[in-house]
Amino acid sequence: MKHLPEIKTPADLRKLSVDQLPELAAEIREAIIQQVSRTGGHLAPNLGVVELTIALHYIFDFGQDRLLFDVGHQCYPHKLLTGRLPMLGDLRTSKGMAGFPEPRESPYDLFSVGHAGTGISTAVGMARGDLLNNESFDPSDRPDGRRVVSLIGDASIVNGVAMEGLNNAGTLKRQFLVVLNDNGMSISKPQGAMARYFDKVRLSSAYKDFKKRAHQALAHLPGGSVLEEAYHRAGEATKAMVAEDSWFEHFGLLTVGPIDGHDFPSLLEFLAEARDFDRPMVLHVKTVKGKGFEHAEGDATTFHSPAAFRVEGCRVEMNKKGRSFTSAFADAFAEVMERDEKVVGCTAAMADGTGISKVLAQFPDRTWDTGICESHAMDMMAGLAKTGFKPFFAVYSTFLQRAFDQAFQEVSLQGLPVRLCLDRAGLVGGDGAVHHGFCDVSLLRTLPDAALTAAIDEPSLCAALEFMRTYDAGLSSVRYPRDNVSDRFTGEECPPFELGKARPLMIPDGAPDAAVLAFGTLALNAAEAIDQLDGEYRVALYDARFAKPVDIDLVKSLIENDIPIITVEDHGLSGGFGASVLEACQELRLDTSGITRLGLPDHWIYQDSRSDQLAEVGLDVPGIARAIRGAVDHAASPAKVKIATRQTARDTEFAG
Numbered sequence: 001m002k003h004l005p006e007i008k009t010p011a012d013l014r015k016l017s018v019d020q021l022p023e024l025a026a027e028i029r030e031a032i033i034q035q036v037s038r039t040g041g042h043l044a045p046n047l048g049v050v051e052l053t054i055a056l057h058y059i060f061d062f063g064q065d066r067l068l069f070d071v072g073h074q075c076y077p078h079k080l081l082t083g084r085l086p087m088l089g090d091l092r093t094s095k096g097m098a099g100f101p102e103p104r105e106s107p108y109d110l111f112s113v114g115h116a117g118t119g120i121s122t123a124v125g126m127a128r129g130d131l132l133n134n135e136s137f138d139p140s141d142r143p144d145g146r147r148v149v150s151l152i153g154d155a156s157i158v159n160g161v162a163m164e165g166l167n168n169a170g171t172l173k174r175q176f177l178v179v180l181n182d183n184g185m186s187i188s189k190p191q192g193a194m195a196r197y198f199d200k201v202r203l204s205s206a207y208k209d210f211k212k213r214a215h216q217a218l219a220h221l222p223g224g225s226v227l228e229e230a231y232h233r234a235g236e237a238t239k240a241m242v243a244e245d246s247w248f249e250h251f252g253l254l255t256v257g258p259i260d261g262h263d264f265p266s267l268l269e270f271l272a273e274a275r276d277f278d279r280p281m282v283l284h285v286k287t288v289k290g291k292g293f294e295h296a297e298g299d300a301t302t303f304h305s306p307a308a309f310r311v312e313g314c315r316v317e318m319n320k321k322g323r324s325f326t327s328a329f330a331d332a333f334a335e336v337m338e339r340d341e342k343v344v345g346c347t348a349a350m351a352d353g354t355g356i357s358k359v360l361a362q363f364p365d366r367t368w369d370t371g372i373c374e375s376h377a378m379d380m381m382a383g384l385a386k387t388g389f390k391p392f393f394a395v396y397s398t399f400l401q402r403a404f405d406q407a408f409q410e411v412s413l414q415g416l417p418v419r420l421c422l423d424r425a426g427l428v429g430g431d432g433a434v435h436h437g438f439c440d441v442s443l444l445r446t447l448p449d450a451a452l453t454a455a456i457d458e459p460s461l462c463a464a465l466e467f468m469r470t471y472d473a474g475l476s477s478v479r480y481p482r483d484n485v486s487d488r489f490t491g492e493e494c495p496p497f498e499l500g501k502a503r504p505l506m507i508p509d510g511a512p513d514a515a516v517l518a519f520g521t522l523a524l525n526a527a528e529a530i531d532q533l534d535g536e537y538r539v540a541l542y543d544a545r546f547a548k549p550v551d552i553d554l555v556k557s558l559i560e561n562d563i564p565i566i567t568v569e570d571h572g573l574s575g576g577f578g579a580s581v582l583e584a585c586q587e588l589r590l591d592t593s594g595i596t597r598l599g600l601p602d603h604w605i606y607q608d609s610r611s612d613q614l615a616e617v618g619l620d621v622p623g624i625a626r627a628i629r630g631a632v633d634h635a636a637s638p639a640k641v642k643i644a645t646r647q648t649a650r651d652t653e654f655a656g
Helices: 018-039 050-059 076-081 085-090 119-132 160-169 193-203 215-220 224-233 236-241 247-251 264-275 294-298 325-339 357-362 374-386 397-412 429-434 440-444 458-470 522-532 552-560 577-587 610-616 621-636 640-655
Strands: 066-069 148-153 176-182 254-260 280-286 309-312 315-318 343-347 367-369 390-396 419-423 451-454 476-479 503-506 514-519 539-543 546-548 565-572 595-600
Touching (some): 018 085, 018 264, 050 076, 050 176, 076 085, 119 148, 119 176, 160 247, 325 343, 325 357, 325 390, 325 458, 357 367, 390 397, 390 458, 397 419, 397 440, 419 458, 440 476, 440 546, 451 458, 514 552, 514 577, 522 539, 522 621, 546 577, 552 565, 552 577, 565 621, 595 621, 610 621
Parallel strands (some): 148 176, 176 280, 254 280, 419 476, 451 476
Antiparallel strands (some): 503 539
């Protein structure tokens, strides 16, 4: 590499000539491909914006100007241009570069972002703040003031929050640039009418013949006088590219493009004019997702965020380490849909990520991908439930948060049985804090009649889906992690889910010294911890199965027999499964002094491997073993005599 190692700040980038920029783009692509092939990460989104990111930093000074990312999984080139090449080798670990914008790393990252649709609204807020601080760009009074740029994709811009942002952006009386990165893709193919609109724009003669005047079209649009003024203020290049009858102009934003997002002369020319334009503008840029890596260009969905891989001639071999919960869900849900024609399903732009792609192909009339519209998806499922169907919404736990209002108003309040399949629950590894599923239980258990379950393996996932299929009293959910399924307990019969009842997994001979109630797959870590403690303590292990309602009969029995309880969950302690146990005990005036809760602490857990994150918070095997030992020792120390005198009676009861 000749140029990239020399770039410590964007000021170093601007020392390069325009003719040298393609060489830099090639170096950035090579660095990203090599790293992601070793560790995994977001590949195709970053390869598609290399030229665009270089051009933005070449024209703007984001040491002062504002660059707001939407989603943020296309930020690798930006990070490499802002001095973070040395961090690339430890991508998505605690020692290296986060996979999303991260203000802890650099002042060039303004927000930690991993959810779609937010970039325009936060940019509007910063634009208004700069105005109030008298720091915003003004061509007459403050030519050196701050400019604002929001970079958003064509799939993200249909999100409801993005629409709200656009609605307010059009009211700004200052420079404000929305760069629309249009690559014709979300994680998979974008859905909906807006996606078809962008397809139409790309195929229109305007894309083939850029030199079209827009004077007459502007005069006839709503708000045409404002846009007419904007048109006359624009430079010649921008005038030639003003889009006629653009959808965005109805929001009051002058729209330019589409232009080629991989052509440096065009990008630099239009960005230079947009930089000094004193009204809100949309620059429509056409890019190719996965540009520069033929495998990603040909299959951008697979290479959106691949695991580590290696290129073998004309083929790419992905590193696979077993059967994922997502694959297990895909097969189980397909079987449910085959058995029950009233079952319908949907996802919000995560067809492959949730496994819904399988049933989309098998049952296209009963399954939908709504695009990045979680709120709409939840309401649509409510409508289907109202008409007698059995809707299942497959969604990442972290994205469920965006539809909580709909889960409250249109689902739970109406008593409708919408079923939520929560992939990526708990700690998610390299995606870090922006994607952890740490609050789905605390949100959903506030809803009356909700039944909240968790799966520990593939058979229990199948059993949970069957329980949810027949649960009609209200909303229900099952959570499972971004991990592989285990076969630890698959040799045993998996009983059906019974509302509010736990499943015993490991019961010792005689009365246990402690009992672990595990909600979800951390039951497997607990089982291994108990194995390690064999001979030291006798420990019972239960698959709690339900965070609402909890198995209060089991808890009551354990407490009345002075058996310490350790609750374990891959979820925040605030409002999680352990909190549910404490609250249920309080209602019955049970003594909770012998309950120890293990879960995610009250601070952010940043990017790293999932195993390292679990170790960090004490939810790995050694951490659970320590907690069991501590709970038993704590219970024994103040009342050894009491425990000794009751041991015989307890042994007799539990032996039966």
